Amino acid sequence: xxxxxxxxxxxxxxxxxxxxxxxxxxxxxxxxxxxxxxxxxxxxxxxxxxxxxxxxxxxxxxxxxxxxxxxxxxxxxxxxxxxxxxxxxxxxxxxxxxxxxxxxxxxxxxxxxxxxxxxxxxxxxxxxxxxxxxxxxxxxxxxxxxxxxxxxxxxxxxxxxxxxxxxxxxxxxxxxxxxxxxxxxxxxxxxxxxxxxxxxxxxxxxxxxxxxxxxxxxxxxxxxxxxxxxxxxxxxxxxxxxxxxxxxxxxxxxxxxxxxxxxxxxxxxxxxxxxxxxxxxxxxxxxxxxxxxxxxxxxxxxxxxxxxxxxxxxxxxxxxxxxxxxxxxxxxxxxxxxxxxxxxxxxxxxxxxxxxxxxxxxxxxxxxxxxxxxxxxxxxxxxxxxxxxxxxxxxxxxxxxxxxxxxxxxxxxxxxxxxxxxxxxxxxxxxxxxxxxxxxxxxxxxxxxxxxxxxxxxxxxxxxxxxxxxxxxxxxxxxxxxxxxxxxxxxxxxxxxxxxxxxxxxxxxxxxxxxxxxxxxxxxxxxxxxxxxxxxxxxxxxxxxxxxxxxxxxxxxxxxxxxxxxxxxxxxxxxxxxxxxxxxxxxxxxxxxxxxxxxxxxxxxxxxxxxxxxxxxxxxxxxxxxxxxxxxxxxxxxxxxxxxxxxxxxxxxxxxxxxxxxxxxxxxxxxxxxxxxxxxxxxxxxxxxxxxxxxxxxxxxxxxxx
Amino acid sequence: xxxxxxxxxxxxxxxxxxxxxxxxxxxxxxxxxxxxxxxxxxxxxxxxxxxxxxxxxxxxxxxxxxxxxxxxxxxxxxxxxxxxxxxxxxxxxxxxxxxxxx
Numbered sequence: 001x002x003x004x005x006x007x008x009x010x011x012x013x014x015x016x017x018x019x020x021x022x023x024x025x026x027x028x029x030x031x032x033x034x035x036x037x038x039x040x041x042x043x044x045x046x047x048x049x050x051x052x053x054x055x056x057x058x059x060x061x062x063x064x065x066x067x068x069x070x071x072x073x074x075x076x077x078x079x080x081x082x083x084x085x086x087x088x089x090x091x092x093x094x095x096x097x098x099x100x101x102x103x104x105x106x107x108x109x110x111x112x113x114x115x116x117x118x119x120x121x122x123x124x125x126x127x128x129x130x131x132x133x134x135x136x137x138x139x140x141x142x143x144x145x146x147x148x149x150x151x152x153x154x155x156x157x158x159x160x161x162x163x164x165x166x167x168x169x170x171x172x173x174x175x176x177x178x179x180x181x182x183x184x185x186x187x188x189x190x191x192x193x194x195x196x197x198x199x200x201x202x203x204x205x206x207x208x209x210x211x212x213x214x215x216x217x218x219x220x221x222x223x224x225x226x227x228x229x230x231x232x233x234x235x236x237x238x239x240x241x242x243x244x245x246x247x248x249x250x251x252x253x254x255x256x257x258x259x260x261x262x263x264x265x266x267x268x269x270x271x272x273x274x275x276x277x278x279x280x281x282x283x284x285x286x287x288x289x290x291x292x293x294x295x296x297x298x299x300x301x302x303x304x305x306x307x308x309x310x311x312x313x314x315x316x317x318x319x320x321x322x323x324x325x326x327x328x329x330x331x332x333x334x335x336x337x338x339x340x341x342x343x344x345x346x347x348x349x350x351x352x353x354x355x356x357x358x359x360x361x362x363x364x365x366x367x368x369x370x371x372x373x374x375x376x377x378x379x380x381x382x383x384x385x386x387x388x389x390x391x392x393x394x395x396x397x398x399x400x401x402x403x404x405x406x407x408x409x410x411x412x413x414x415x416x417x418x419x420x421x422x423x424x425x426x427x428x429x430x431x432x433x434x435x436x437x438x439x440x441x442x443x444x445x446x447x448x449x450x451x452x453x454x455x456x457x458x459x460x461x462x463x464x465x466x467x468x469x470x471x472x473x474x475x476x477x478x479x480x481x482x483x484x485x486x487x488x489x490x491x492x493x494x495x496x497x498x499x500x501x502x503x504x505x506x507x508x509x510x511x512x513x514x515x516x517x518x519x520x521x522x523x524x525x526x527x528x529x530x531x532x533x534x535x536x537x538x539x540x541x542x543x544x545x546x547x548x549x550x551x552x553x554x555x556x557x558x559x560x561x562x563x564x565x566x567x568x569x570x571x572x573x574x575x576x577x578x579x580x581x582x583x584x585x586x587x588x589x590x591x592x593x594x595x596x597x598x599x600x601x602x603x604x605x606x607x608x609x610x611x612x613x614x615x616x617x618x619x620x621x622x623x624x625x626x627x628x629x630x631x632x633x634x635x636x637x638x639x640x641x642x643x644x645x646x647x648x649x650x651x652x653x654x655x656x657x658x659x660x661x662x663x664x665x666x667x668x669x670x671x672x673x674x675x676x677x678x679x680x681x682x683x684x685x686x687x688x689x690x691x692x693x694x695x696x697x698x699x700x701x702x703x704x705x706x
Numbered sequence: 707x708x709x710x711x712x713x714x715x716x717x718x719x720x721x722x723x724x725x726x727x728x729x730x731x732x733x734x735x736x737x738x739x740x741x742x743x744x745x746x747x748x749x750x751x752x753x754x755x756x757x758x759x760x761x762x763x764x765x766x767x768x769x770x771x772x773x774x775x776x777x778x779x780x781x782x783x784x785x786x787x788x789x790x791x792x793x794x795x796x797x798x799x800x801x802x803x804x805x806x807x808x
Contacts, residue, residue, distance in 0.1 A: 679807030681800060682731055689727065 001052045001061045004091050007042045007099055008140035008154075011106075014038030015133035022126040032114035035129035039110045039136060043103040050096045059528060060210075062146050064088040069149070074201070081205030090146035090209065094346060094529040097522075098143035098278060101353045105270045106136045108496035112361055113262040115492035116368060128168060128260070135161035139271050143278060148197045148207040151279070155193065155243065158272045159186045165267060166259040178255035185252040189242015193279075196235030203228055213285035217532030221289050233286055233293040236279065244276030246334060247304045250327045251603055257319040261364030264319060269326045269360050270353040277333040277349050281342045284530035288340060298338025298422065302429040305331030307600065309436035313443070314586075314596040317374050318363045321444050325400065326356055328433060335430060336415040339422035342530045343523040347511045348411035350522075354507045355399040355408055358500035359441075362393035365493055366448060369486040370455055376447040378456070383449040385486040388494045390449045392501040397445045399504040401438035402564045404557075407508030413557050414513060414520075420556055421548065434560050438567030446575035458485040515553040715756030722749035736791075736798045740784055747777045 014035050022031045053059055064086045071082035091099075110132060117128050135158060142154025160183075167179025201207050204215045222230050240246070245253035256268045267273070280287060280297065287294055305328045312324035329352050336345035367374055369386055383390035399406040402413065412434065420427040488494065510525075512518020548556075574582040586593045595601070676683075722745055729742025751770045758766025788798065795802055 677807045679804030681803065686731055689731070 001049050001056075001091055002063055003045060004049050004061070004099075004144060005063050005065055005087075005089050007045050007049070007103065008089075008137050008144060010038045010042045010045070010137075011035075011133040011140065012137035015130050015137055018126050018133065019130035022130065023123055026126055028118070028122055028125050031126040031129050032110075035133050036107065036110045036114060038133060039103060039107040042136070042140070043107045046096075046099040046103045049091055050100055053091055053093070053096050060090065060092045062088055062090045064146075076202050076205040078205075081201070083201060083207075085147055085149040085207065088146035088150060088208075089144040091144065092529055093526050094278070094281060095143045097346065097350060097526070099140060101350055102136060102139050102143065102271050105353055105357050105500070106132075106139075106266060108499055109262045109266040109270075109357065109361070112265075112364070112493050112496040113260070115490050116262055116364055117260060124168075128165075131161055131164045131168070132263070132266070135165065135267060135272070139275075142275055146209060148200060148209070148212075151282075152193065152197065155239075155275065155279075156190065158267070158275065159183065159190065159243070162186075162256070162267050162272055165263040166256045168259055168263065172258070175258040178252075178258040182252040182256050185249050186242045189239045189249055189276075192235045192237075192242070193239025196232050196239060199228070199232050199235060203232065209282060213283070213532045216286045216289055219289060221291065223291055226292060229286060230290040230293050233283075233290040234296070236283060236286075237293060237297055240276030240280050240334075241300065242276075243279075244273050244330045244334070245327050246276070246300050246331060247307065250304060250308065251606060253327055254320055254323040254599070257317070257323050261319065261360060261367060264323070265357045265360030265364065268323065269356040273326060273330055274333070274349045274353065277330065277337060277345055280334070280337050281346050281530065284342045285532045287337070288530075294338050294340065296338070297334050298419075298426055301331045301334025301336075301338050302419075302426045302433075303331070304328070305335060305433040306429050306436075309433045309440065311596055311599050312440040313436060314593060315440075316376050318366065318376050318379075318444060318448065319360075319374055321376075321440055322356070322359055322363060325359075325437065325440065328437065329356065329400070332412065332415055332430065332433070335419055335426060339419050339426070341415065341418035343526040344411065344414040344418050346526055347522050348415055351399070351407035351411040351504070351507050354500055355396045355406075355504035358396040358497065358504050359393060359400065361493070361497055361500065362389050362396060365389040365489040365497065366393075368489055368493070371483045373455060376444065378454055379448045380451045380455070381449070381453040382486060384453075386488040388488060389497060392494075392497040393449070394445060395501040396504050397441040399508075401441050401568060402434055402560060403568075404561055406505050407503075409561075410508035410511050410513065413560060414511065414523075416560050417513070417548075417553055417556055431560055431563055435563040435567040438564040439571050442568045442571035443575055446571055450576050451579060453486075455486070458483055513553070515550040515557070712756055712760045715752060719749045719753040719756070722746075722752065734799050734801055736788055736800050736803070739800060740781070740788070744777060744781070747773060 014037070017034055018026065018031050022034070026034070053061065066087055067084065068087050069083065069085040071084040073080045074083040075081075110129070113128065113132065117125055120128065138154045138157025138161060140154070142151055142158060145151035145154055163179045163183040166182050167176045169175045170179075197207060200212055204212050206212060206215070216229060219229060242249045253268060253273065257264055259268070287297075308324045308327035308331060312321050312328065315321045315324060329348070333345040333348050333352070336342070336348060365386065366379065366382060366389060369382070369389075370379060373379070395406070399408040402409045416427060416430055416434070419430050511520050511522040513520055574585070598604070726742045726744075726746030726749060729745060730739050733739050733742065751773055754766040754770050754773070758764065758770075791803070792798055
């Protein structure tokens with residue numbers, strides 16, 4: 001366990017190798033091998049660390065590598081406090097679960113990408129793996145960090161990698177814009193997070209998770225008043241809202257689908273977007289002392305879940321459906337967190353990581369097979385061409401829909417049950433969402449894999465050729481050749497699908513609820529993380545939340561399964577048995593359909609308010625800048641020029657004038673004298689003769705007359 | 707026959723010198739001017755010799771020898787210049803010799 005610091009460092013080394021050397025020197029297989037190997041090493045380390053954690057008596061382990069920020073005195077609410085940030089990593093049940101998810105799914109997605117990104121030119125391919133490794137490095141830092149500041153390093157790092165990877169095809173304007181959108185929207189959340197951390201230090205004098213939880217557990221629960229703990233929690237929740245794509249900051253996630261599909265699977269479904277849920281769970285003690293914020297979280301989560309699911313009902317882009325589904329499922333997690341079921345939230349986080357990564361990778365496989373076509377209306381009957389993808393995605397869809405026996409069922413019903421205990425109204429929202437989830441998921445499955453093939457045709461003379469090649473055509477370089485029609489993806493892509501399908505099917509069995517005869521192992525495993533150490537023993541006896549009878553719990557379960565079943569049946573009816581019926585429905589309910597297709601016009605509303613506002617503000621400032629600031633500068637410049645001009649005139653006409661005047665006088669005056677310079681010797685001789693006469697005359701006059 | 711007195715020599719010398727000066731000033735042919743300069747030098751020589759005899763001092767006689775030597779040297783250098791000039795300008799007219807002016 002002392003080596004846990006290596007877990008984030010290993011992918012970091014991979015990223016550094018690929019980023020510094022690889023882009024210039026490494027071939028594609030070498031770069032992919034480095035990235036996959038570092039992830040595999042991190043995965044193995046994580047498994048060992050987790051196994052040791054399971055065996056340990058005290059399930060918490062902190063490794064401090066050294067000081068990042070040495071203690072410096074800073075003002076807190078009671079006197080000076082020592083602000084310090086060590087490079088410390090904490091392994092406990094929650095972070096243990098998270099590193100398994102990140103390294104496990106991360107490794108599978110690395111494998112998948114090595115084939116999926118195969119068409120990219122070498123430089124882009126290496127760059128992709130560099131970013132992907134860097135992302136894993138930051139994500140692991142985020143979950144392992146033992147203080148808010150180390151977590152924040154990871155938090156910002158994954159934001160950066162998300163930006164880089166969404167805009168991976170940066171020559172495409174929509175991708176570059178989506179990257180910017182994600183980055184900017186996340187900044188809003190991060191600002192709240194940072195403010196929360198400031199306030200935490202100001203209040204508690206420390207930023208270590210465990211110490212903060214200890215201190216907070218001794219403070220009264222802010223039931224009625226909105227005190228400092230509530231403020232902290234609200235600020236932290238703003239951060240979580242940005243990162244985990246909840247109302248009102250969820251708008252970036254659907255656009256993030258511009259990135260390559262493995263990125264959507266890893267970052268925008270399985271790991272990064274769950275960071276908000278993780279962070280709230282990590283500070284469970286704080287949040288449970290702020291019931292008003294908890295209510296806010298539950299409501300935001302519930303409404304987000306419903307709203308995103310309803311948008312998902314009508315999307316036609318296969319990845320957009322999954323994106324809204326992700327937003328909706330994240331809403332579920334927040335709903336669970338908000339009603340105090342932190343463990344249920346984390347449980348759903350884990351199962352969701354499996355089936356959503358599976359669904360995204362499956363959709364990537366389909367997109368790959370359809371030669372980069374993402375519109376489900378142009379697919380159909382794909383089960384004929386790609387049986388493995390079909391079966392695995394079907395498992396994933398069953399899991400997310402909450403069909404009994406698969407992972408989603410256990411985690412989702414745990415959430416529904418706990419929500420029902422807290423608020424039947426929110427439970428109603430969640431159940432409707434569950435029905436919608438089942439519907440849009442099976443709509444996706446039916447539109448993609450069933451019915452008639454609606455895609456573009458391909459050369460029929462090439463068909464036989466393609467069929468024959470289907471099995472062993474592992475290199476899969478149809479980018480360079482003509483498209484031979486849909487085909488199953490190579491083994492490197494289907495293998496992760498199969499592993500994830502198994503995970504999506506069985507991951508739920510770690511949390512079988514008591515009503516079904518299980519012991520809800522994961523909840524007991526995670527429970528110590530959510531209470532302060534001192535409180536853990538005290539509350540042991542009275543840790544009895546309100547309970548329903550097992551019969552009632554089973555009844556709730558049966559009801560939600562019924563709803564999910566209805567959703568699936570409706571999807572089957574509308575998209576398999578009577579495909580025309582869905583179009584009629586859309587036509588009959590044109591208004592509602594248009595609102596949903598346009599995502600409730602939220603983007604437009606943001607455009608009209610925030611973006612227009614910011615833009616006009618910027619324009620205003622620009623005008624001030626141009627007219628006042630630039631005006632002052634230009635005025636100074638103009639004044640200098642004017643003064644210089646005056647000086648120039650003085651110089652030219654007064655100073656130069658005097659000099660030129662002297663020269664002119666000399667020049668003009670010399671005309672008189674130069675007449676004498678004839679160059680004729682005789683003239684000079686005459687002159688000297690007359691000079692001699694003059695001298696002699698003067699001599700004679702002086703001599704004889706004077 | 708009247709006796710020849712120093713006054714006669716002086717007058718002769720002055721006349722010769724004047725003729726030389728006028729020759730230098732009015733003639734245009736540089737050879738003639740050259741000859742006029744010789745005339746002036748010899749006028750001075752006559753003067754020197756005559757007065758040397760009268761004051762019975764031989765310094766004047768010696769001086770004349772120097773003047774003749776210098777005149778010969780001057781004639782050699784001068785004729786050389788004239789020759790060079792003639793090769794350039796194909797003329798010995800002194801009015802053409804006006805390059806050394808403004």
